[in-house]
Amino acid sequence: MVSHAHQGTTSSALTRLSVNAARLLGTPPHGYAHxxxxxxxxxxxxxxxTPAATGIRIAELSTTHAPWSELSLVLAQQSSIGALGVWDYLITSAPTPLEGIRDGAAYLATVADTGTDSLRITEDGDHITISHVNQGERTYEVACAIRAYALGLYQRRLSEAAQRRLVPVHVALATEAPRRHDGLTELYGTRAIDFEAPLTSMTFLASDLKAPSPHAQPGLSAVLRRHAEQTLANAIPLHDWLDLFRIALASAHDHTTPTLSTVARRMTISPRTLQRRLDEHGTTWNDELETLRRTHITHLLHDTDLTIDAIAARSGYADARALRRAVQRWYNTTPAALRRAGHPHGSASARPNGD
Structure with missing residues (x-):
């Protein structure tokens, strides 16, 4: 049902939600539009x-402008019925909310990257627990936002299936408590939230999830399952390995000077395999790192008032002298002249050298 080609990607519908949330949180689009x-x-x-790395990158940028709890709330607020296509209706059209969320778990690949994320359902007497498990390489804030949003999304779809708001008896988040809980209380409709749990989950009364859905139609679930399978069969995964590498490299560069092993771990491959794949694409680790630094430094020179020393420190250079040598090599000019000139292609003296 789920081919290996879909792993590492998410639906464009989920990506559109991420872009909308980023816009609402004031995240500058120049950081992700490319x-x-x-x-x-x-x-x-x-x-x-869309490559899952693209969505993660958007979330990383968004969590620099707002707390992860606010990002999860904004994502949930944007997730109206139908926003995620057939997956939404698998849940809301089943005979019971429980049968719907089981279909949602079975066909999670129509929305998410099932190579890293899964939806689990556990029955225990009078209670049913729905868990979101994430095993991907993400920053702490992004992982928190995705897990919290996933629970809010499941709750919203279950409530739409039941035609009334279903409030969980308990919510557990595998994260430290944020400074403010207001957004999470609004998201879940309860203050019964535990933090630092081993697993991100929410628990409902079994009677709520097993009650007949008011608008269920006999046979519709089978039609929707076939549609979900067709959706996956016709999907076009965007897998340009070099672009995925550059997304991972840029993401690592935000937090520290990236190392080959760090980026390899983000891409779930060995450093040796990473070097071999770069060679297959006609490039090297050092070339890619220098290109990223050149782009980053040019942006800082043009769009900020940071000193040359500060830019050198942010870019992984030992000092301003090393930065000046790099700018001279790239553009045959000085950082100060490049800053005055504006875009490097705007004058002959500020064009990159061909090396």
Missing amino acids: LLGLAPEHLNDDLCR
Whole structure:
């Protein structure tokens, strides 16, 4: 049902939600608009599947502008019925909310990357617990936001299936308690939230999830399952390995000077395999790192008032002298002259050298 080709990607519908949330949180689009899958012809095509790394990158940038708890709330608020396509209706059209969420778990690949994320359902007497498990390489804030949003999304769809708001008897989040809980209380409709739990989950009364859904139609679930399978069969996963590498490299660069082993771990491959794949694509680790630094430094020179010393420190150079040597090599000019000139292609003296 789920081919290996879908792993490492998410639906364009989920990516659109991430982009909308980023916009609402005031995240500057220049940080993510160039990423693979965000061209209009891909983002607005429901057959396209976006690299999961693109969505993670958008979330990373968003959590620099707002707490992870606010990002999870904004994502849930944008997730109206139908926003995630057939997956939404698998849950809301089943005979009971429980049968619907079971279908949602079985066909989670129509929305998410099932190589890293899964939805689990556990029955225990009078209670049913729904868990979201994430095993991907993500920053702490992004992992918290995704897990909290997933629970809010499941609750919203179950409530839509029941045609009334279903409030969990207990919510557990595998995260430290944020400074403010207001957004999470609004998201789940309860203050019964435990933090630092071993697993992110929410527990409902079994009687709530096993009650007949008011608008269930006999046979519709089978039709929707076939549609979900067809959706996966016709999907177009966007898998340009070099672009995925560059997304991972840029993401690592935000937090520290990236190392080959750090980026390899983000891409779940060995450092040796990473070097071999770069060679296959006609490039090297050092070339890619220098290109990223050049882009980053040019942006800082043009769009900030940081001193040359500060820019050198942010870019992984030992000192301002090393930075000046790099700018001279790239553009045949000095950082000060490049800053005055504006865009490096705006004058002959500020064009990158061909090396």
